[in-house]
Amino acid sequence: MVDQMFGENGMAALIQSALCEVVFNRPVNDRYRHLAVVAPPAALAAAPGQFFQLLCPGNGEGSHFLRRPMSVYRVVPDACRIEFLYKIVGTGTKGLARLSEGDRLDVFGPLGRGFRLAPSLQHVVLLGRGVGLATLAPLAEAAAKRGVRVTALLSAARRAHVMSVEHLRSVGAHVQVVTDEDGSADPASVEERLRVLVERDGCDLIATCGSDRLLQLVRRLVVELSIEGQVALEQQMACGIGMCHCCVRLFQGSEGPEARRVCHDGPVFDVRETLSW
Numbered sequence: 001m002v003d004q005m006f007g008e009n010g011m012a013a014l015i016q017s018a019l020c021e022v023v024f025n026r027p028v029n030d031r032y033r034h035l036a037v038v039a040p041p042a043a044l045a046a047a048p049g050q051f052f053q054l055l056c057p058g059n060g061e062g063s064h065f066l067r068r069p070m071s072v073y074r075v076v077p078d079a080c081r082i083e084f085l086y087k088i089v090g091t092g093t094k095g096l097a098r099l100s101e102g103d104r105l106d107v108f109g110p111l112g113r114g115f116r117l118a119p120s121l122q123h124v125v126l127l128g129r130g131v132g133l134a135t136l137a138p139l140a141e142a143a144a145k146r147g148v149r150v151t152a153l154l155s156a157a158r159r160a161h162v163m164s165v166e167h168l169r170s171v172g173a174h175v176q177v178v179t180d181e182d183g184s185a186d187p188a189s190v191e192e193r194l195r196v197l198v199e200r201d202g203c204d205l206i207a208t209c210g211s212d213r214l215l216q217l218v219r220r221l222v223v224e225l226s227i228e229g230q231v232a233l234e235q236q237m238a239c240g241i242g243m244c245h246c247c248v249r250l251f252q253g254s255e256g257p258e259a260r261r262v263c264h265d266g267p268v269f270d271v272r273e274t275l276s277w
């Protein structure tokens with residue numbers, strides 16, 4: 001199945017369903033796994049913030065009827081590989097966790113609109129909680145490649161659940177970790193850190209994913225400090241291509257609240273347009 005939709009910065013991109021060979025599928029800690037598959041050229045064009053619909057194996061014969069959305073965590077063009085970082089939560093991701101090297105996974109994408117990096121960008125701050133980090137990691141890589149300073153503020157319940165610190169440092173990001181364990185992840189402390197970062201280093205963009213509380217904090221701060229804010233939303237999805245309206249949420253439009261499809265109009269949005277629900 002091949003189709004055309006919009007990728008990074010609204011550019012048309014090829015969408016494809018492909019049966020991809022699993023290169024590895026290894027545990028990162030007791031909750032998360034890291035999966036890599038060999039992917040066709042269209043998939044390798046995935047932009048930061050875009051996602052794939054994965055046809056997860058079922059608990060026996062066949063697969064789940066509904067695909068599960070998963071952000072692209074990493075693209076390694078030289079090895080023709082795309083990678084995912086996922087949390088095991090239910091039957092779909094449990095099925096994913098059973099895949100072994102050499103198995104095949106049906107991958108559909110890349111889908112949605114990703115993060116937008118303005119040419120004038122000088123310093124981006126990433127604020128990720130839990131698996132939201134998987135969505136922000138390729139943004140760190142893309143921004144750093146453009147010579148943009150990147151600070152990643154990673155939030156997790158426990159230090160043992162913080163992932164990808166080495167990967168983010170290897171792409172040039174300055175990493176800070178906050179946890180519930182030591183109280184540093186509470187919104188007031190995170191706000192203090194963000195204010196210091198913006199005042200001390202300047203910041204053009206705060207990008208966030210993985211927590212509604214952090215989204216609310218970012219929305220308030222970017223309005224007050226007049227900087228750009230983008231959020232990658234995780235919404236339950238079915239088709240992933242704008243047809244079923246399963247993922248509709250309300251956003252602030254120019255003439256009041258309006259319904260948008262997270263899979264098609266996002267999943268990355270301007271934080272100023274998001275509404276709490």
Ligand SMILES: Cc1cc2nc3c(=O)[nH]c(=O)nc-3n(C[C@H](O)[C@H](O)[C@H](O)COP(=O)(O)OP(=O)(O)OC[C@H]3O[C@@H](n4cnc5c(N)ncnc54)[C@H](O)[C@@H]3O)c2cc1C
Nearest residue numbers: 068069070071086087090091092093131134234235236237
């Ligand atoms: C655009 C997008 C990107 C995502 N990227 C990642 C990622 O990189 N890594 C990752 O671990 N997870 C990601 N998710 C969430 C992931 O899709 C869900 O965890 C997964 O679909 C759960 O499927 P399941 O069958 O294991 O669980 P289920 O048994 O279906 O559900 C278990 C729990 O997960 C919730 N859930 C189910 N589907 C979704 C969904 N689509 N979005 C949010 N919550 C859901 C359910 O409400 C339930 O509480 C992303 C979701 C979206 C929409």
Ligand code: FES
Nearest residue numbers: 238240244245263
């Ligand atoms: S998941 Fe079907 S329209 Fe978004």
